[in-house]
Amino acid sequence: MHEIVEIGAGYWSIRGDFKIAGLLNVGTQAALVRLSDGRFVMLDSYTLSPEVLAEVARITGGDDRVAAILNLHPFHTLHCEAMHRQFPAAKLYGTARHKARFPDLPWEPLVTEDPALWPAFAPDLDFSVPPGVAFIPENENLHFASVLAYHRPSGTIHVDDTFTSLPPGRIGRALGRRARISFHMTLPKVLEPRAGAVADFRAWAERLAEDWGDARHLCAAHNAVLDVDRLGADSFADAMRDALARVEPKLKAHAATYG
Secondary structure (H helix, E strand, C coil): CCEEEEEECCEEEEEECCEECCCEECCEEEEEEECCCCCEEEECCCCCCHHHHHHHHHHHCCHHHEEEEECCCCCCCCCHHHHHHHCCCCEEECCHHHHHHCCCCCECCCCCCCCCCHHHHCCCEEEECCCCECCCCCCCCCCCCCCEEEECCCCEEEECCCEEEECCCHHHHHCCCCEEEEECCCHHHHECCCCCHHHHHHHHHHHHHHHHCCCCEEEECCCCEEEHHHECCCCHHHHHHHHHHHCHHHHHHHHHHHC
């Protein structure tokens, strides 16, 4: 699957393939965003098919109109080199792990997890990194944390792994169940082994629900685009708080050990 989906108000979600063991396609994503000053940026990297690349050129007016590529997930690295080749004029940003993994690419000095970078893309894009969890854990199979992005004009949250969403199955639909968002299942394994880690994470999640709760769309890396009217909640704020409530037992268990 290679497609570009217009969400509206200057946000296009690029849906792509990612196969586990070459068999199970769990999908991946990037996004094209038009900023209010006329610049375009890419959120995350993906090797665009000729058809999608042509559509991006049509939207932007030319590949050189893409001003920046922002790689937001430290473990989503497969397409960095290809996207740089496809948009060589774009400033290239990544996390510390991107820069360490591909030292020969022309990375900008600031990393995407650094709040000092974020005002460069305001007011259209807000960014957030969850505290209290390992951003780049030693166990490379734990892909919880990323830099979350919120495109306010379209009400779209772009997130890789931190939040996940699965639609209800056939039986669930028959029972009237709706989609819901959840924190990635690796959360208990990435909580920092220190006092205050749970409090920091909980406060962040509650603040995110408050600040980004008016979102209307969630674009997650390994799921389809989820609109608020498909949720079993009145708003994304309620859905985020529900996701937090469902992990409270695990948070309390961690806090009981570390404080």
